[in-house]
Amino acid sequence: xxxxxxxxxxxxxxxxxLPGIGSKSAQRLAFHIxxxxxxxxxRLAQTLMDARENVCYCEKCFTLTDEALCPVCANVKxxxxxxxxxxxxxxxxxxxxxxxxxxxxxxxxxxxSPMLGIxxxxxxxxxxxxxxxxxxxxxIIATNSSLEGETTAMYIRKLVGDLPVxxxxxxxxxxxxxxxxxxxxxxxxxxxxGRTEL
Amino acid sequence: xxxxxxxxxxxxxxxxxLPGIGSKSAQRLAFHIxxxxxxxxxRLAQTLMDARENVCYCEKCFTLTDEALCPVCANVKxxxxxxxxxxxxxxxxxxxxxxxxxxxxxxxxxxxSPMLGIxxxxxxxxxxxxxxxxxxxxxIIATNSSLEGETTAMYIRKLVGDLPVxxxxxxxxxxxxxxxxxxxxxxxxxxxxGRTEL
Numbered sequence: 001x002x003x004x005x006x007x008x009x010x011x012x013x014x015x016x017x018l019p020g021i022g023s024k025s026a027q028r029l030a031f032h033i034x035x036x037x038x039x040x041x042x043r044l045a046q047t048l049m050d051a052r053e054n055v056c057y058c059e060k061c062f063t064l065t066d067e068a069l070c071p072v073c074a075n076v077k078x079x080x081x082x083x084x085x086x087x088x089x090x091x092x093x094x095x096x097x098x099x100x101x102x103x104x105x106x107x108x109x110x111x112x113s114p115m116l117g118i119x120x121x122x123x124x125x126x127x128x129x130x131x132x133x134x135x136x137x138x139x140i141i142a143t144n145s146s147l148e149g150e151t152t153a154m155y156i157r158k159l160v161g162d163l164p165v166x167x168x169x170x171x172x173x174x175x176x177x178x179x180x181x182x183x184x185x186x187x188x189x190x191x192x193x194g195r196t197e198l
Numbered sequence: 199x200x201x202x203x204x205x206x207x208x209x210x211x212x213x214x215x216l217p218g219i220g221s222k223s224a225q226r227l228a229f230h231i232x233x234x235x236x237x238x239x240x241r242l243a244q245t246l247m248d249a250r251e252n253v254c255y256c257e258k259c260f261t262l263t264d265e266a267l268c269p270v271c272a273n274v275k276x277x278x279x280x281x282x283x284x285x286x287x288x289x290x291x292x293x294x295x296x297x298x299x300x301x302x303x304x305x306x307x308x309x310x311s312p313m314l315g316i317x318x319x320x321x322x323x324x325x326x327x328x329x330x331x332x333x334x335x336x337x338i339i340a341t342n343s344s345l346e347g348e349t350t351a352m353y354i355r356k357l358v359g360d361l362p363v364x365x366x367x368x369x370x371x372x373x374x375x376x377x378x379x380x381x382x383x384x385x386x387x388x389x390x391x392g393r394t395e396l
Contacts, residue, residue: 003291005263011249014242019230025218027288032217033246034253034262041250044212045243048231051209052239055232064232065203090225093201 008034060131062124063089063107072096072104079103081137085128085156087111087144095142103140106131111148112155118148120155129159138166145172145190206232258329260322261287261305270294270302277301279335283326283354285309285342293340301338304329309346310353316346318353327357336364343370343388 004012008030016026033041057063058070061083065071072078072092082103086092092105108123128139141156143149153169160167173191174183202210206228214224231239255261256268259281263269270276270290280301284290290303308321326337339354341347355365371389372381 003294004287005265005269007245007249007252007264008262008287011245014245018227020223020226027291028218029216030249031262031286031288034249036250038250041246045246047205047209047212048239048243048246051205051228051232052234052236054205055203064206064229066205067203070203088229089202089206090229093225096201 058107061092061105061107062109062127063092063105077102081135082140083128083131083136083138084140084142086142087149087152091142091144103138106139108143108152111143111146111152113148113151120159123152125156125159128156132160132163132165134164136165138168140168140170142170256305259290259303259305260307260325261290261303275300279333280338281326281329281334281336282338282340284340285347285350289340289342301336304337306341306350309341309344309350311346311349318357321350323354323357326354330358330361330363334363336366338366338368340368 003009011030011033012023012026015021015029016023021029033044036044051066054066055064056066058065058073059068060073061070063070063072067074079102083106084092084095084101084103085106085108086095087108087110089107092107095101095105106124106128108125108128110118110123112118112120112123132139139156139160141153143152157167171194172187173194174180174187180188201207209228209231210221210224213219213227214221219227231242234242249264252264253262254264256263256271257266258271259268261268261270265272277300281304282290282293282299282301283304283306284293285306285308287305290305293299293303304322304326306321306323306326308316310316310318310321330337337354337358339351341350351367358365369392370385371392372378372385378386
C-alpha cells in the first residue's frame with residue numbers, strides 16, 4: 001500500500017531500516033524531518049556522511065574516533081598501565097561516564113561467539129596482546145556478562161598466559177537498587193559466589 | 199563530558215535532537231550508521247535532503263506529497279463529494295490503511311489551540327471552505343478527540359454555516375478490544391452519550 005508519495009515513502013523506509021525504529025516512529029521522524037528548516041536537514045545529512053567517512057579506529061585502543069588517537073588515549077593524565085577491555089565503543093563510553101576510571105581501554109569490537117561464527121581472529125585480540133609491552137600491569141576484562149562475554153574473558157586469560165600482568169574481571173552480581181525478587185537466578189547465584197567480607 | 203571524539207559526538211547530538219530519540223538510542227544509531235556501508239549512508243543522507251527539498255503540499259488536499267497531486271487526489275476512482283478533514287498527513291495515512299474510505303481528504307496541518315497561540319488563520323481552514331464548490335456533499339471531521347481537535351471541529355461546523363453540506367464527526371468511544379476497566383472516564387461518558395440502537 002502506497003500511503004504516501006514516492007519520496008516520503010522512500011524516507012520512511014530508509015528510517016525504518018535503522019535499528020530500534022519501527023514503522024510508526026519512522027513516519028513520525030520522516031514528517032518531522034520534512035518540517036525541519038532546510039539547512040538543518042542538510043546539516044544532519046552532512047553529519048551522517050561526514051561521520052561515516054572520517055571515523056576510524058584509535059591507533060592504540062581501537063575505539064571509534066575521528067583522529068589518530070581517541071580522547072582517552074590522547075590524554076596524558078590517563079594511567080596506561082591499566083587497560084580495561086570492552087566489547088565496543090559504547091561500553092567504553094558507559095565506563096567513561098562514571099568519571100572514576102583512570103586507566104585506558106582496549107576495544108575488541110565484538111566477543112567470541114561460536115554460534116555467530118565469530119572466532120578469536122575476528123576481534124581485536126592479537127592487538128591487545130601486542131600492547132603488553134611490559135609497562136602494562138593490569139588488564140580488567142569488562143566484556144558483557146553473557147556467554148560470549150565470559151568465553152572471551154576466559155580466552156583472554158589463557159592468551160595472556162604467564163606474562164607478568166594481572167588479569168581481572170569486573171564483578172557480576174545484583175545491580176545497585178535492584179530488587180532481589182525480580183532478579184534472575186543466574187545473577188543471584190553469581191552474587192552469592194562473588195560475596196565479599198563486610 | 200566528551201565521551202566520543204568530535205564527529206561522533208556531533209552525530210549523536212544531531213540524532214538525539216530528533217523527536218522520540220533519547221541519548222541512548224542516539225548512541226546506538228550513531229554507531230550503527232558508522233558501521234553501515236558507505237553507499238548506504240550516502241543514500242540515507244541523500245534521501246533526507248531530497249525529501250526535504252522536494253516535498254510540497256498537494257494542490258487539492260494540502261497533504262505532504264512530492265507531486266502536484268497526492269496519490270489520493272490523483273486517483274480518479276475516489277469520491278470527491280466526501281471530504282474527510284484531518285489534522286496532518288499521518289492521520290490521513292492512518293485512515294488510508296483501513297482501505298475502506300473512498301472519499302478524499304483535507305489536511306489542516308494543525309488544530310486550533312489558544313494555548314499554543316494557533317488560531318483559525320494558522321491552519322488550512324479557508325482552503326477547506328474554498329473547496330465547497332457545490333459538488334461536495336459531506337465533510338467528515340476526523341480531527342483528534344482532544345480539546346484542540348474538538349474546538350477545530352466546532353469551528354468548522356460554524357464556518358460551513360448554511361451551505362448545503364452535511365458536516366459529520368467521527369465517533370468517539372471505547373476502542374475495539376478495549377477493556378472498560380482501563381478506559382478513562384471522559385471516554386466512557388462519550389461512549390455512553392454516543393450509544394446506538396442494537
